[in-house]
Every structure is written in structure tokens, then in C-alpha cells.
Amino acid sequence: MSPEHWTRPSRADAHGHADTAPAATSATPTREQVIAGLRATSEGGADLVQLLTPEGQRVTHPDFDIDVSAEQLRGMYRDMVLIRRADREGNALQRQGQLGIWVPLLGQEAAQIGAGRALRPQDMAFPSYREHGVAWCRGVDPTELLGIFRGTDHGSWDPHETGLGLYTIVIGNQCLNATGYAMGQKFDGKVGNSDGDASENEATMVFFGDGATSQGDVHEGMVWASVYDAPVVFFCQNNQWAISEPTERQSRVPLYERARGYGFPGIRVDGNDVLASMAVSQWALDEARHGNGPLLIEAFTYRMDAHTTSDDATRYRMDDELQAWKLKDPVERLRVHLLREELADQDFLDEVEREADELATRFRQFCFDMPEPPPERIFSAVYAEESPVVAAQRDDYLQYLSGFADAGHDTEGSVR
């Protein structure tokens, strides 16, 4: 009894039957089949939305055609080059001891700039910790990221002013916060307005990784969003790795298929194609703004650097893989396209390089100039209303510190 059609994995054809299980009918995929399924679309294919080939050739897509001016394209190129440069400087500053850690964006520029440029000012974005490209699009200057990695603050921008939540390190947490925010947008009447008011519609986009999809909070975010029709777009950057763990440690099937279980659309986009990322993001955000949220986007991309500057990726992945992905470099892809289609000339590219140099200098200088936070900062803003306990600890501590100054001795220990 019970034939193949009870077998729900959509990639069943790729899996076939497992030979070793005699009475089996539901064909649990082997590890190899899982990996093949997870990677299936990396070279394109029906399920992957792509508008620029790795060779920089513009292709059409039946559902996601998009009209982008040469200026917009150049703008996105500039975005990618500049944020990549800041990212590389971040790495370098860490190596020089200026930063405690840096979380590289390298390779994910297209996914982030495409999504970030699809957001409108009134929209809200909830990042994880690698979203330097998204931050850039929200108007958060790369220098504003430095405090987190230098250890002077936990994020220096104003989420309300910028429309960008603080970086969130506890994996998955932000998916629920974003869903709640999106529920608020809906309760505020900022969703599904038509005619004149349509331009006031809002949506929320939340960023997380392939590893994050395993967390309960991501699930609960999707349940909540679907039950309240929240205008939230779940943007999963599948960069193939959660630190040292490949995607098959988190799923048997491509991650965009998670949406099926909740009854909302899931779609996979070539995350190294900035145009496709923007097209799919715009569509999804529009859907959400019109009241058809939530939606899930899986941006299929690659973390070209280590997880962080503390990580040694050579311990768990092959150089081959990196080399293969280099051929799909998102920045290079757009550069070739711009030149091939004569949408930009060398002068433009040079000018962007110059801007990048300038940004790098400014970024580095900003880092060197960053003041040390004063000790009283430890105690500030713990509560909106000052806590007497914290205030007393602060006063005691500052007095204790001033004791060193008074006594004129340094911090060498002694029983005074």
C-alpha cells in the first residue's frame, strides 16, 4: 500500500527510492540525494530566479521581468563595490588589532543590495549580524557599524530613524521581532491601502541565515506572520554554511520550501544576481504591502570568506568550492554586464574605485579616532527610568575609580 504520492518531498524525483529499505515506500533521500537536492538550482533551473547569468548576460524570466535604468544599475554596482570595500577594510582593521572581530559580507553583496534597494524609506528591516549591505541601503554609514566590532557599543544607529533594527546575534530572535513589527504596521492601517494611500503602505523585511532556519523562533515567526497576514518578507541568505555546518545539517529540502508548510509563497532567487534579488524582493515587498504577506525568499549565495575573522574556514571546506563560487562573483557579474551592454564606461568604474578608496580611508580613520567609551557608560540606559540599584553601583564605582586618581597610584593591587 501507500505509493509514491504520499511522499511529500517535492524533490522526490531527484531522490528516487532507497534500495536498502525493503518495505519502504516513502523514499527517504540519501545524504547524497539531499545534498544534490539542496544544491540543485545552483546552476540555474526552473526553481531559481535569475536575471543576470554568471557571465553577466541579461536573461529574461517569465515572472520577474523588471525595468531597471542604466543609472539604477550603476547605482547598484556602486553600492556593491563600496560596501565590499568597507567589508574588506573591516577584515583588515581586525587583523591590525583595531577591531575585536569582523563579520565578513564578502560574496553576499548582491543578495543584500538587491533586497536593500527594494525597501522603501517607510519600510523596516531587521538584520542579523552580517547585513552590512542592507545597512548601507538604509543609510547607515559603514562607520556606524564599527562600534559593535571594536567593542565600544552594541550598535550606534537609531532603528526608528533609519528603519534598520539593531544587529541581532542570537540566531533567529529577530524573526519574531520583525513579525511583531509588521503586525503593528498592519494594525496601524499601513497595509493594503489602494489608490492614493498605496504609497503609504509599509512592509518589513527580516534577514537571517540558512542555519537560522532550524531555530524555533524562525518557525514561530512564520506561524505568527501567516496567522496575522503580517506584511513581512522573510529573507533567508543561504550562504551554504552555518559556521562549519553545511546546509544539509539543517534541512533535507531547499529552504524556500519551508514556506509550503505555512501556506505562503516561498521562492528561490540567485543571491549573486543583484537584479534578480531586487526584482524578487520588490515583488515580495509589494505583495506584503498589499496585504498578501508573509512571503519567504531564499537567496542562494555563498559566504566567500570565513564565518568571522575568528574562524578558519579551511578546517571544514574545500578550496575548490570557493573557487567555483568565485566564478559567480556578484560584483564582477554586474561589472561585466555594465561593460558588455555599454551601460557604463571605464571612467565610471574608475570613479567608483576612487570613491571606494575614499570610503576606505574615511572608514579606517574613523576607526582610529574612535574615543574610548567612559566607564559610566556601563551603567547608562539600563532602564528608561533610572534604577536606584544601578545608580548606586555607578556612584560607588565612579567613586572607587576616583580613589585611584586621588591616591595617585595606578591599578596595581594592594590592600589599602
Add this chain to the structure above:
Amino acid sequence: MSPEHWTRPSRADAHGHADTAPAATSATPTREQVIAGLRATSEGGADLVQLLTPEGQRVTHPDFDIDVSAEQLRGMYRDMVLIRRADREGNALQRQGQLGIWVPLLGQEAAQIGAGRALRPQDMAFPSYREHGVAWCRGVDPTELLGIFRGTDHGSWDPHETGLGLYTIVIGNQCLNATGYAMGQKFDGKVGNSDGDASENEATMVFFGDGATSQGDVHEGMVWASVYDAPVVFFCQNNQWAISEPTERQSRVPLYERARGYGFPGIRVDGNDVLASMAVSQWALDEARHGNGPLLIEAFTYRMDAHTTSDDATRYRMDDELQAWKLKDPVERLRVHLLREELADQDFLDEVEREADELATRFRQFCFDMPEPPPERIFSAVYAEESPVVAAQRDDYLQYLSGFADAGHDTEGSVR
């Protein structure tokens, strides 16, 4: 751009497009559409596995034909009648002040007996708190449930001996514990053996409700199970209500579809049809034993009583609904079938009634006779190795208590 085929909800046809959202393409279902979708199969239909109609008529199913002897059928009838009787006595004992609370099973007998009888002795079952029928099948006498509801213990059976975990009240927790146990079965080499060893194969079944599907732990259980191919069958009793909340507070789409997001089979069975429940459970457990787990079963059923004896269901649901479901009563359905097909006669039914009376008497008497647990029980088995802190607290407390006895005075307060 972006036509209907990006719309992933499988019930899209039922939903249609929302008229109010002008640029919308993904057709977020309205509340009415969601409810229609969630309830769609309650009258049968392609997605619902049914082998006995509500009128007790045996129907065939292309995938789940099952050969059951008259004796087995009578056995399942007996199971259902007896456990229903114990359940009703539980309610009555609570009303009489003998129990602090009772959690009624009424209406879910078929789902549970079907699943419970599909389990083999070496399998493991992880219940929630309403699984009196499953407990029955695992050889846990109904009297062994009483301590939980009387407040003398937290479960009096041995999970290792019975193959039934303790009742679990924190919603969803047991799904992860069950998955871990199933991983252990696999690591022990008890899965996927063929030929002679096949009879030693094992599987785990975990029971939870419709409400539970929203919990992160259920998600994580499904992620883990799919990643480790754990031989676990997720058995969701969708009894339409999570206390006062109907299923549409948890999902847009039928709950068995959650499995799609994880890439394993999900199937919906008529939970008021004991034969179908057994057939589907047997199939799923066999799949799991053969190494094709995990799987998800949604048993579509109805909680015919209040959530617990503390609940007043009239505050949130219509009597109509209950009346409609009474026509699908699982016990009655099998009784009619047995008589109609002459698989049992009135003598048999009378004999079962007599057994039920006997069980009821024994159950009640057991409850009346239950000894009060001694105060030292508070401190026992906190740790496998005695903790000096707990031991000291116990000794102090027992000495303190003996002070009352010595002084010959009662527990009236006074500063002595």
C-alpha cells in the same frame, strides 16, 4: 509579473484571489477561506484517509487497504469502550472532588486506539496529557493515570517497562525528546534491518495537539528528525481546539502540510475512524522502522468535551458544532459497523459493557483507596545521587513536623 505559480499554498484553488488587494498576485486567503481550507476534509475527500464512514460502512482506499480480522475489530471496539468509560469516570471523580482535574479524551478514542494498536512492544510512545487511549494500548492501567490528576504523583508508570513516556504538559517539549529517543533507536541499529532482524526494528511515535504545532520545539523536532532520518512518527491529534482557540489561530493550511516544509511525508487521516487511524499508523511506523522516517500524521478529530474539567467550552464554541461531530462518534461508528457486518452480536456488546462497568468500579475504588503520599516524598528522587542540601532540608522539615507531634498541638500558629 509573478503569477499564481509562485503562490505556494496548496489549497490555493480553495482560496482564490483576494479582491481588495489591487496589485496582489499571491492571493492571501481570507479568514473564511482559511477556515474552509482547514475544515475541507472533515467530510472526507481526496486528502483524508477513511476506511469506515461515519455511518459505519467499510470503504476502500487505494493506498491504505488493510486486512483486519473480526477479532481485531472487536478488540478495538472493546478498547474504545473501556477507555471511554474510564475517561467518563475520571470526569465524574473530579466533579466529586476526588481529583483536582481531569483531562477528557472523549471523541479521540479512535485516533488513539488506532495509533496505539499499531505500536509494537519494542516501540516507544511519547504522549502529551490527553493520551489515555494510547496509555491503555501500552498496557498502562487507567488507574495508573489517577495519581497525576489526584495530585499524588507526576506519573506512576515506568517509561522503560511500558514503552510510554510520562505525560508531558509543557506543550511541544516531548516532540524533541521523542526525536532524540528515535535517534537513539537508529544509532542502536534498530532501524532498517531486513530479513530476520526486521522484526527487531523499532520506531517512536509522539503525540501532540493542533495547538502544539505552533511551538518552536515541534519545529525543531521535525528539523532534527528529518536531518537524522529518525524513525519517529509525529502524530498530531487535530481536535479542532487548543483550549478556546480554533485551528485557524495556528495555521492557514491543514496541519499535515507542515511536513512539506521539511521534506517528509505528511498525511491526514480521519481521526474518528479507528481502522484508518490504525492503517495509516501502521504504514507510517513501518516506514520509520525501515529507515524512511520521519513522517507526520494529522488525525482529524474532535474534542467532544471541554479542554479539562476546569474549562467551560460553552464560552467559546457553539453547541451545533458538537452536535455535528456527535454524528461522527468514533465508538458508535465501529459499533454500527460490527453489527451491520455481523462481526459481533449483542452478547459481545453486553459483555464489553459489563467489562466497562467492572473497570469503572475498580477505577473508582482505586481512586478512593489511594494513600496520601508521605511528606518525605517531597524530597525524594530530586537527584539520582542524594543532594546534601535537599537531604538537610528534608531532615529539618521532618524534625519540624515531629515537633508538632511531640508538643501534641495541632497546626494552629503560635510563636513557640
Add this chain to the structure above:
Amino acid sequence: MAAPTVESTGSETTRTQTITIAKGLNMAMRAAMERDPRVMVMGEDIGRLGGVFRVTDGLQKDFGEHRVLDTPLAESGIVGTAIGLAMRGYRPVCEIQFDGFIFPGFDQIVSQLSKMHYRSQGRVKVPVVIRVPFGGGIGAVEHHSESPESLFAHVAGLKVVSCSNPVDAYWMLQQAIDSDDPVLFFEPKRRYWEKAELDPTTPPLSLGSSAVMRPGTTATLATYGPMVKTCLDAANAAEEDGHELEVVDLRSLSPLDLEPVADSVRRTGRLVVVSESPAESSITSEVATRIQQECFYSLEAPVLRVNGFDTPYPPSRLEEGYLPDLDRVLDAVDRSLTY
């Protein structure tokens, strides 16, 4: 986003009336929702059903499904979306159905709710209230009688409070909702039906202060929530023996307001701290530690504690033994007096 001042509005809240704790909480939410359209209530079964304790009874009917949300069954979801709603300008009041079910929401409380204001350097306020019916004594099954408040008192960035009577229930919940900080609001569920007179024109104490509930000279009892009544009963019983026990209701569990306790101990020289929760690394430890520092020269006996035992909450037929009662409190006072 400054907190509006608590004011009496509507006819219901200006005349003196007899109310229960449950009613006081219900009135408080109603008043807050009437005053501020951004206040909303969310949780499991709190809408149509009015909550398993009926504390939110009638709110959905009167304020609608968008302000009183019956949520999916997941506590991390409740807290996590409440944080997002708060960032959007709402003031969510979440109900956790029972004490033992707050743990799935623990991560969002500790990692996001408690830290958001600090990490954003005050730019992002998250005025979320989490109501938790807590404590034992109701004959319930597992996970329905726990006292997890100390876990939250240990977490910086949260306000943790507990009301012990209807009047405080009414005022403190409104103050919690008005607070721009996240507040864990512990409600003594077994006292839900205790009654008292509420005169809404009498101005309330501030949310952060403890209160002397009964003056005394022999010894001091410091406690909170359900144990306040127990301690007052103990003080009444002790009176017959000529002992005058001073009883302080801590009310705010974090930050603690220990000045009234220290003042009292300076006069009595003896302190017993009482709570249902296990003793280890708890609020009672904190009170004892700080009072032995503050009042080192006044204490005539060590600070003693009466707590639930350091065991899981027992089956309910054993809870009478587990929970501190009048006798155990008086026994501790006795022991204190022997020093």
C-alpha cells in the same frame, strides 16, 4: 513615548468598591486601554475565553480582536512579537497562562526584551508587560504552581514586581503598563479572589517601592505576592503571644526597595524573609545578603529564610508541606528569637 501619568478615568474607576485581585487587574487593563489606544493585550485564550482565570474577561468584546489577540500557542512568539509591536509604538500586555510556561519565552525575555534599551543606548524602548499568574496552593498539576520570579530578578534590564492585594493589583498593573521599561508582573494566582476596598481617588504608591503592611517591634517579616497574606496571618497569630511582627511587602522584586526593610530591622533586630520559591540563589538570598550588610550592627540574629524547598514543585497533595505557611513562618521567628 513618555509614560502618561496614571489617572482615574471613567465612572467605574472613581467610586469606592469592593474588588478582587482578578477584578483589579481587569480594571487596570481596561483603564489603560481606554486611556491609550496603543495598549494591547495578547496571549493564549485571553480573548474569547477571557483567560483561563478570566482576568481579561470582556476586553476582546469591548476593544476588538486587534487590540486583544488570541495568539498562536507559543510563548517565544508571544514575547518576541510583543517586542516588535513595542518597537512599532504599541504597549503590549502579554499573558503567560501559567508560571511554568514562561520558559519557552525565556530567550526572548533575556536576550532581547531586557537588553533592547541598553544596547540601543535608550533609542529603542520596549514597554512590554508580561503578566504571570504564579505560585502554588491551587491543587494543580505539574508546571502550574511555580515561582520563577527570582530568575527574572537576576536579569538586568527587567523590572520585576508582584502585587499582593486588589488595590495594588489595580494600580501596579497600570503603572507597569505606563512604564517605558519591560515589566515582569507576577500575580499571586491563589489570591485572585481575595477582596478589598478600592478607593480610586487615593493616590497609589510608586511601582518601585516596598510597603510596610503592618507595624511591629519583635521581628520583621519581608515577603511578597501570595506570602504577604500568610505573613499577615502569622503576625496576627503571633500577636496573641504578645509578639508584634512588622510585615513588609516588597512589591518590587527588582530593583528591590530595601530601605523600609532596613529601617524596620534597625528597630527589630531580626528579619525573616519569606517566599514560596526555592531558596537557592533567589530573591530571599538577595534580601538577606543586603540586609546583613546594611544592618550588620543592628542584627541580633542572622537573617533567616522560609522558602519552598530546593526540589521541583511536588505533586499537589504534597504542596501544603512544600509551601511556607503560618507555622513555618512562626517557627523561623522563634528560631530568630533564640539568638
Add this chain to the structure above:
Amino acid sequence: MAAPTVESTGSETTRTQTITIAKGLNMAMRAAMERDPRVMVMGEDIGRLGGVFRVTDGLQKDFGEHRVLDTPLAESGIVGTAIGLAMRGYRPVCEIQFDGFIFPGFDQIVSQLSKMHYRSQGRVKVPVVIRVPFGGGIGAVEHHSESPESLFAHVAGLKVVSCSNPVDAYWMLQQAIDSDDPVLFFEPKRRYWEKAELDPTTPPLSLGSSAVMRPGTTATLATYGPMVKTCLDAANAAEEDGHELEVVDLRSLSPLDLEPVADSVRRTGRLVVVSESPAESSITSEVATRIQQECFYSLEAPVLRVNGFDTPYPPSRLEEGYLPDLDRVLDAVDRSLTY
């Protein structure tokens, strides 16, 4: 399922050698896995990568993917499946990558892991060890420097321990794995690379006992984990001023073994309790409370504490101020001496 006795096996573990804490932990897991095929290790990045701190380095290579599991990224999943595996007879050793990431697993720890033995009346044992690199001082970003141990000390049914040196790391982890009770094992991550001589033939202390690390007469310091070194440094510095500080490493945080502390205080009359964690309702509160009870007549000063502040962990450029150091410890000793 009785715990096998800890014995030295294999050549690596019989000769005296210089090891780090990280190495001691690694050796402990290796020894336990060699001894008992039911011991397994699981967590994020602990297999191929050997853990972000390399504490599990080489284990997957030697014991295979079925005994050393790189798990999906979810802590409730790690703890929840470990419980199931333990019910099946395995002895899982879980790694939580950093202190701040234990909270998604909090519910499984509190609701299931800690209570399983009690609720089953001892029929179900869950010998799960949860390793948590904890504490600050490594210049990390948010959530990577926390000290949540007090939260677990408050939860009945869990053993909570912390090692402070390589020798304890080696023995205590083996003892934790051998224990039939669930153990929260807190590892002082900033001391991972501290070295010491391990002579594996010297029998270890039992898991539940505290240890006097340095004798003294002026005052007693009680501490654990990363602060043990800080306190020993402070004692060294104080010596120059003629003060002899006795330093007790608590080792077991729940249950606490306070007899050695009380003994010491009876001699010194003064106690300072030191921990990186916030002070409120913490292990330091518990130690202070119990010692002021035990040693009421011996104490010449109140028990003082040196803790991290009651704020969220600050950005790392401020952690030097946040974390108790030699000076703050000595300042507290000074203050104790003024009574």
C-alpha cells in the same frame, strides 16, 4: 545505569603532563568515550571544526559522526534530543557554543531535564552534561561573555559546577559525564589556555566539593570559575601587605558545599564572595546568606560581595571596568577589614 567509576585508561592519561583547561576537557571527553560507548558529544560546529574553541578537536575523527554530532542550529533541539537520547541509554555531552546562547534551550533544561528524575520517581535517569563556555574578558561581541550560572543554580534537579583549572577540568568533566544526574558544566573560557601539571594518578576530589586553594588568616575569599585566578592573584598581592587571604574555589555551585567556607570564616571572621555575574539574586547572594547564618557569631564584618554590575554585559571596551579584578577584590577586603 550506575555510573562507572572514573579510572585512568590509555597511555595519554597515565603520565604527568602539562595541559591547558581546553586540553583537559578534550582529554576528559576522549577518556569517557573510550570507556563507555554510550557517551556521545553533540552541538554546533563541534565535529569537523572541533568547536569554536577547539575543545572537541579530533573527537569526530576518532569516534565517528554517530558519536560526535554536528547538530542543527537550535539549542532547544540540542537539549531536547539529548534528553531523549539519555532516555534511550546514551550519555550525551552537549556543547552550548557561548553562554548567551543557552537561553533558547532554557525551557527544555528547566521543564524536562531538571525534573525528569523527580517526576518519574527515579525511574528515568537523564545523564546529560551541558558544557557552557562562560564569562567575559575575551573582548567579544554581545551575548558571548555572560555568566548565567545563577539561573541554573536556582533550578532544583540540576547539578551546576564550574572548573577553574586544567586538573579540575580533566576530572570534573569526567565525573559530570559519569553522574546519573544532569550537570550544567560551566567552563571559564578566558582561562581555556591556562596551564598546569596533570598527574592522572592523583585521585580527584569529588564533583560536589569545594576546595581551599590557598590557606590564609586575614579574610576568606569564596569564588569559582574564572575568578579563582583573580582571587589567587589578589591574595598574592595582599601578601605583600602582610595579609593572608584564604581562597576557596566553590567548584560545585549547586548544591553548594559551604562547610570549607564556614570553617574558614570561623577562623578569619571575614568573607568576600566574588563572581563575574550580576549580583542580584545570584550564587553570591546564596553564599552570603548561608554563611551569615552559619557563622553569625564568628563574623566580624558583614559578608561582602564583588560581582559584575546589575547591568547587561557592556560593550567589550568597557568589560575591564565591569569585571571584578584584583583591585576591586582587594577594595572589598579593605572594606571588610574596616568593620
